[in-house]
Amino acid sequence: MKGLRPGRPATPFKLRTRLVLAFLLVAVVSAGTTATLTFREARNSVLRTAQDTAVSSFREQVQQIGVGLPVEDADALSEVLRDIARKGKPHTWIVFAEYGTLRASSGTSPTSTVITPELRRKTVGYPHGSFERVVKDGVPYLTIGMPTVFKVGVGGVLSTGLVLYAVMRMDQEQTQVDALITAARDGAVPGLAIALLPALLAARSVLRPVRELRRAARSMGSGRFDTRIPVRGSDELADLARTFNESAGEIERSVDELQRAEARARRFAADVSHELRTPLAGMLAVTEVLDEDAGRLDPDTAQAVRLISAETGKLAVLVDDLLEISRFDARAAELNTDEVDAAETIAKTLQNRRWTDQVRTELPAGIRARLDPRRFDIVVANLVGNALRHGGVGVTVRLRTRDREDGTGLLVMEVADRGPGIRPEALPHIFDRFYKAEAARTRSTGSGLGLAITQENVRLHGGTIHAANAPREHAGDPAAATGAVFTVEIPLNAGEEPA
């Protein structure tokens, strides 16, 4: 759960950013498209108006003139052209004329550099007026070509061969178009700014349920199954919240049921153990008496009596161990720590069990640790008893300290024997309840719970226990090459850490 944290702060931003960007994109596209289309329409209208005005007024002006054919006098023609140019609409024109090889204009040069061959070809070869917009050196020009005709007879017309051209700068139209661009931009940009507001609101309305959902999911993860989300509205997010609530309810019911079942099972085991103890106590008292009197019975009966006595003892141990385990399962086990000398504690345990003679010890004095003496006694007794039972002679108990990576001091106790060791495939299960490392041990004196109880006690101290086979260099003589080693590591200040 903690591993997820680094990615978390980016999440709301990402969704919000995406929503805002999407809104802005829509706004940009719509505002931009509208502005562009409007602008284009307006620009075309400006240009069309200017062009239409220019073409029709040019035709009108040209129709005022009269010429003799052939047109011979370039000066007189220029005078006529200047007259037309002055009346140019919407702006003044420069007017050019072509007749045969004659060239005349209202300006200084008799020919124009702006009029394209295309327009000239079209105007000369075709009985219609034409215009062409030309951009030369960044300046837009409107060029108009106007062939002239004269009337012959009724309705007939004949080309005179005289062609007039008008060239008009479109600076003013360019200015108007620029103004249109500015207007379009000024209209579109505030639109984008306004679009930010609904974007943020929408992002908020989406993000709030998502945030609530996240909080609820985390709360569920930490074990509070009664977490519910307020359902608002009837949209997809509300559906999601409703589904979450339903699922949470299901999980809560299932977990409750499981917990109840487990509790029932544990209570049953505890109850059974407890109920067995009372009759067992009576039986134990009886078998003691029978044991004492066994000598006076005939041999067969004596053997049966002793068997009953031994099995009853085992049963009592088993029931005690079961009770102990059920206390661990019910989390009823408590740690009553005291600062003790570890070496002294271990020595006392061995002495109480009368194992001092059979066990070699390496117990450096002066290692102080906070331990629960009773539970540590159980750990030592179980491990040493186990070693004595399965490993035979040469059981060694070593005590030392070492520092963990984070600097905590550890109390390390090793119980080694010189027996056949533990089969590798049995190693992972050695601490399981009722697990027998060897089929031959089924009839051994252990309850099958000893190592499990040991492990629970070590864990209660915040420590670890593991089993291994002894390395070869351990212990001087080659005969003792194998053997099991149980290593217990318990923090020196175990009692100060809340278990």
Added chain:
Amino acid sequence: MTRPGRHTRAATPFLPGAVLLSALLLTGCDIQSTDAIDAGDPATIQVFPSREDRTLLFFRSGGALMPIARPSAYETMPDLSNPSNPSDRPTTDAATAGTKTLVALLAGPLPAERAVGLSDGLPDLPDLPDLPGEGGRDRSPRVELTKDARTLATLPFALSSLDDLAVRQVICTVAFARDAEGGEPVVLRGTDGTLGPAGCDADIDLGVRPRPALRPDADSS
């Protein structure tokens, strides 16, 4: 590590849109140039001298038919029977006027007309005969009306030596001498046969069009 990557991925869908939009905004802000676009009828202007007082001759310039308006008075002055109105001239007079106009066409442009780039595009005649009288020599250029009221122009050279524009020059000149609208069909007779009849098509102003339906016909005398 993942965050920058996701950012770029989230940003990519917006890039094409932005590029498209800016491209849309940037293009066509300025005034663009266009093709040459039709813009209505040509301008109808006055031509001097006015319709009644002029004779139209058709010369050429740069491959185009160029009408020339000469004062009729100048042409008709030597003629004794001068009609005041061409439309009610007698047929003989119309033919005479046509003959004179044809002779003027064959004589070529005047120096002032040549100065502005006009030419006739017709064969030069070594000795242009004087105005022929009634029943003149066969080879002299003349215009006459046939019995079925067709206009016949006789030319002193082979028609096959003329290009399309030259044929139209002659037809139009003769047709407009016959009447004001030049609508009457004209038959040409050269030394090598006849052409026509064909009209001038006054409304079709420019001589770049090939003549319609004219074939040399070598059987006439």
